Amino acid sequence: MFWNIYSKRVLCGLREKESMFWTWIFPLLLSTMFFFTFTSLDTVGQLRAFPLGVVDDAAYHRDAAFRSALESVSGEDGLFELTAFGDAADADAALVKGEIEGYILAGEPPALIVTGDDINQTIAKGFLDRYLQTRNSVALILASNPGAVNDLPALLQWADYTKEISLAQNPPSNRISYFYALLAMVCLYGGFQGLITVVYLQANLSPLGARRTVAPLGNWGAAVCDLLGGLTVHLTGVIVVVAYIVFVLGTDFGSKLWLVLLTCLAGSLLGVAFGAMIAAMSKFKEQVKIAILITFCMVCSFLSGLMVQGVNYIVAEHAAMISWLNPAARIADSFYCLYYYDTYDRYLLNLGIILAMTVVFFTAASLFLRRQRYESI
């Protein structure tokens, strides 16, 4: 009996087009879109150390300040992989062959020779401009206030400059948080399964519900089987999306993949409970309820930073309560905790909130479901 209900529910779920779209197709498309957006951003990110030439001539040797500035931003973690050339002709040859992206000719002022104007060349030019600007400021300060020489190191923060540039390249933290928000959204779409389950269970919500209500089914046994079936369908979708993001798109979710999946399970339960509550609470048409559900998911996802990067931080800062009560934000934050923190305090707190909300939603739904004779059908 229970297997009959469960298995048919799974079949139905897998054949149901609308929820399939929202839980499978839509997230797959969205994650693919993210992926391509980030890949193009990543080519920008790779400029972190690109080959730049410098003509190692007398002028370069003389200008010790420039030399040290240039060297301080070069190397593994810097901006440039610096190659020295004997004269300008050698550097030109290397530039033509594409071995370097450009080269610097020391002098007064130092010059940058490049062939194109893509982002790497812009960075090199930015460096040069900034150097000249700083040098002029320093000269000016020293001319008016020789005592300021002690503050000079602060003015020459090249290391900071490098860091700032590399931060602008969408560090993994920002980029992955899109995927976290996306996955949180997918979890919440479990609401479809909860909603459909309840609509098909209730005699006053659908003819199917009426037909099942006249059958000799205990209220709860059938409901639980149905919900489990719906949850199974939903989790299948979630796992497909996670697998796609991790294995096909190659996004790093950290080493705690099992906990990521556990979080997905908790998040999905929350989604299912929410959908069940929406369906049980009102007598709107099914389509209206679905619209409410989608809107809710979208708003939560927006506030958790799915569409616009950083919204989650803004909300957390200015309306902490909303952030704490936003299921999408809690789910996304759980993933974030798993990735970045070694301790589990915050993760467990998130998980606790998610489960508490689940219980609240299910309880609310079941209060509405408890009546067995209906005022009208």
Place this chain on the structure above:
Amino acid sequence: MIQVSNLVKRYGDLIALDHFNLEVKKGEIFGLLGPNGSGKTTAINCMLSLLKYSKGSVSLFGEPMTPEHYRNKRRIGVVMQNVAVFNELTVVENIDYFCGLYVPDKKRRRALLDEAIEFTGLGEFRKFLPKKLSGGLLRRLNIACGIAHKPELIFLDEPTVAVDPQSRNHILEGIRELNRGGATIVYTSHYMEEVEQLCSRIMIMDKGKSVAIGTKEDLKAMIRAGEKLTVEVYGLSGAALDEIKAIDGLVQTEYDGHTLTARCASEIHRLGAVLDVLTRRQIAFGSVFSEPPTLNDVFLEITGKDLKD
């Protein structure tokens, strides 16, 4: 088998069932006949404990019916007025699902499933999804889902609405067969011909009340009107019409210039007498009809309304 007494059901201010009483015995095909909105569906839903009611009692199989009376529920089959099947499941899967709510045993279920498919003539469509089925076939699927588990008591709420005549005959024949197999049947419809053909006892409902109950013969005997005579005749003189009107046993005689219609009193036949007058007066007449009274006549006489539409 069914005992309903003094049932009152309100939807807000509207009284959908007004002290409704009903008794159905084992082995009957009981017809609930009434125009749209007369409360047939409401009555069934109350009997099934789907709806709350403000007053009265319902007992099925001799026991008060409640939503938790699973033993009773197991013996009942319901075919709702609205088609209720899963759109994502095929014909076979749907029947198997609903049958499975009553019959846990898989082997037995398979046999029942085949029987139900045979019974509704859906053999060619086993793997079809409901949206690929025509209206008539969908209704048949709806019926199959309701009766596959071989219930002892079957409620059919307008199972033939919007069904082509061929499917309808198939369905009616099926219902008779279920009845021969021992099932008691409650059948609602607003098609009087159907009810007349099928049911052993009939209740006519209007505005949530039973207005008449009995076999179709009882019902027809209940009213003054009997046989209806129609004669095509031209140039009937006033004197001839008066003579016809004077025939004892004719309750209502009218002439519109080309058709003479006359209604006999219940159980009385006066076609011969009418034709006698015409022949004697040498008035030529065309086609002649004599129709027994219909349930519509019964309804018309009791409520002053037409049952149709």
